[in-house]
Amino acid sequence: MAKIVLKACPELFHRCLLLLSFILCVSNTASAEDLVFPKVLTHFVPYQNNPIFEAEGPGHWDVKIRERGWILKEGNFYHMWFTGYDGTRAGLKMLGYAYSCDGIHWTRSPCNPIYKDHWVEDMMVVKQGNIYHMFAEGKHDIAQHLTSTDAINWKRVGPLDVRLANGSPIPAGPYGTPTVWYEDGYWYLFYERRDAGIWLARSPDLKVWTNLNEDRPVLIPGPNAYDQKMIATNQILKYQGVYYMIYHGTAAAQKPSLWTTNIAASKDLIHWVKYSGNPLTPSSANQSSGLLIPDGKRFRLYTMHNQVDLHLPQKR
Template sequence: MKTYQPLIAIACTFLLGCGGSNKQSTEGKEQEESPEFPSELIDFNAYPDNPIFTGTGQPTWDEHIRERGYILKEDTIYKMWYTGFQTENKSLSLGYATSADGINWDRYPGNPVFDGSWTEDMMVIKVDGLYQMFAEGRGDIAHRLSSPEGIRWTDHGSLDIRQVSGEPLSEGPYGTPTAWLENGVWYLFYERNDLGIWLATSKDLQVWTNMQDEPVIEMGPEVYDKYGLAVNQIVKYNGTYYAYYHGTAFEDWHEWSTNVAASKNLMHWTKYEGNPIMGENRSSGILVPDGSGFRLYTMHDKVEVFLSKN
């Protein structure tokens, strides 16, 4: 029987990706079994009434939405967090919406639920009854927030990420954070200028240390992620980790696609040969369980849903 573990419980869900061939030069990878890419994780049909959620188009705090939002399904309720902003006011705020069917959404009447600091490009996981959010702050510096119910958020500040040696990272952005928890260890996937994916770990959510000082997923050589990539989500399915990530084939980053990579150990990744699984600027893909199958939501700069073909 196939098993799916969302970035909660044993592990947490989110992030990572490589590009398209099965060649990733990492020591020892030649001996690893090539991962499979089940059709239920990569083959989707567009819902006919997309988009299902957008900015208001009015002079409200969420006139527009941007970057990666995140969706969790808990029992029978879909929960979505998203970043909103106004044309006249570029300050970003965090919104919250819920849905009984994952299609029709109700904005929380007390929105925005957080505007105490710059928060965008976020992901959310729930561990031991507490929601943990990993997001970009000003300057594309990753930070962590927490909440008891997903509405009242406390900002715990920028993530302290160190090199293997224990020295601080070099100056510059480190964003699009995606976290995974397994066996008491937190794994953090992050990008630097969208030019590669790095992996750091922590046991206390306070200090994160790189597993290696080079990316675990690099740009290219495939065209679709030749000029940039960042992980959105990691899921574990049938004993294999899958990273849903966005990549761009354009030097000016004017269009991004959704792609998938797979790994047996979170370090060595194989890109799906059929990438991208979503093009036409449908990026920031998030996989959500749907009965016996899955849905794929893309979330920048509108929310669209794609239903499994199986």
């Protein structure tokens, strides 16, 4: 029955989520007082020479780039994976790669696109041991898993097997923008469904992911306008004992939608409190798919949809 209502009455589903958001805000008032949003994670100014990376344009494989790309810093070396395509909605979304020694000036791989056997977009990468694990959307926004030993040559494992708390498969339909966190032997998967909420599942072995929080979303849109209609997780990080989620949201009050980059905090990965100073980027800038990347001294904020922009820490 829930599956039928979701498909037939998406607006009713959205209103129910907003009501749940209000209830969660009230119940989490006490915990919100214990959470801190340090300036090093929240106050940034645009780099004066943006964009630092963009599509090569007509005549190239990446006429446009889209959705979340991913930056991973290893030592003094920066990896970047991004999605390129021909600019059409139906065009195959292919994986590109670039590298940098400063996180600002990038060199594209001569092997681009490095993966084009299957649709790959909205990706993120976790390195565990000697293996790079990529979690990305496939066609029809179905979350999938790929692996690599060198960051360039990728093998597709397949779609993620996500289950309800009782062990049965989640209802059919898109489950995208997969964002994974690894800690203490468990993999945690944050995923969205039609951008109407963010769910959390866990796996000990990357094979079966089981929903936590009694199958309820851990974060939903609203109540403020900047993320009132749609949200999706971009990144999870841990700083000074607190988990932080970088996510994007929109009020969807106009077409095309204007997106914002935002932050929320948690002590247990389940109960999240949104930063009262959200959004980190103004809606007029339409900057989404944000990532906080430490450069060795401080955090930088990158936004990655349509083009890659850099935001540097705000000076005191």
